[in-house]
Amino acid sequence: MDRASDYGSEGWGFEFLRARFFYIVMDDHTLWMRFALQEARKARDKNEVPIGAVIVHEGRIIGRGHNLVETLQDPTAHAEMLAITSAANSLASWRLDDTILYVTLEPCSMCTGAILLARIPTIVFGATDPRYGACGSAVQIANTDSLDVHANIIRGILEPECKKILQDFFAEIRRRGD
Numbered sequence: 001m002d003r004a005s006d007y008g009s010e011g012w013g014f015e016f017l018r019a020r021f022f023y024i025v026m027d028d029h030t031l032w033m034r035f036a037l038q039e040a041r042k043a044r045d046k047n048e049v050p051i052g053a054v055i056v057h058e059g060r061i062i063g064r065g066h067n068l069v070e071t072l073q074d075p076t077a078h079a080e081m082l083a084i085t086s087a088a089n090s091l092a093s094w095r096l097d098d099t100i101l102y103v104t105l106e107p108c109s110m111c112t113g114a115i116l117l118a119r120i121p122t123i124v125f126g127a128t129d130p131r132y133g134a135c136g137s138a139v140q141i142a143n144t145d146s147l148d149v150h151a152n153i154i155r156g157i158l159e160p161e162c163k164k165i166l167q168d169f170f171a172e173i174r175r176r177g178d
């Protein structure tokens with residue numbers, strides 16, 4: 001049986017075709033990071049530092065978040081924190097076993113702590129953060145022998161795009177400041 005007849009029974013709606021196309025041209029991590037970037041753009045459009053996150057469980061997004069520190073005037077309103085709360089609500093459980101968190105920028109120590117407490121086993125990030133990154137850049141708490149919980153780290157997925165949206169945002173702020 002050829003592949004075309006395989007697909008016959010599933011229908012040929014546009015969404016289906018588009019999803020199928022993206023699966024063919026991108027690996028999974030790249031695909032999900034595109035959704036995290038979409039969240040980062042939502043932050044940018046609200047004049048927030050553009051960082052976005054999604055949490056994936058069994059091949060679908062169960063939590064999303066983008067940075068809302070200014071909007072909420074809440075220093076804990078990082079993309080990852082909001083995505084974790086939204087994923088825990090979706091699963092009606094604080095334990096996010098068997099999920100992957102995708103975030104455009106390396107998580108800070110607060111978010112990495114929350115990721116570990118939520119038992120998220122894998123963190124995938126785009127750009128590194130030498131100032132606050134807690135997955136090996138500034139400090140390493142995601143994967144250290146001194147803690148009892150650990151997460152796997154996959155870095156550098158869509159790094160140029162994740163970096164550029166931040167660079168463009170800060171360039172724009174500097175330009176407006178002139």
Ligand code: ZN
Pocket residue numbers: 078080107108109110111112
């Ligand atoms: Zn954070």
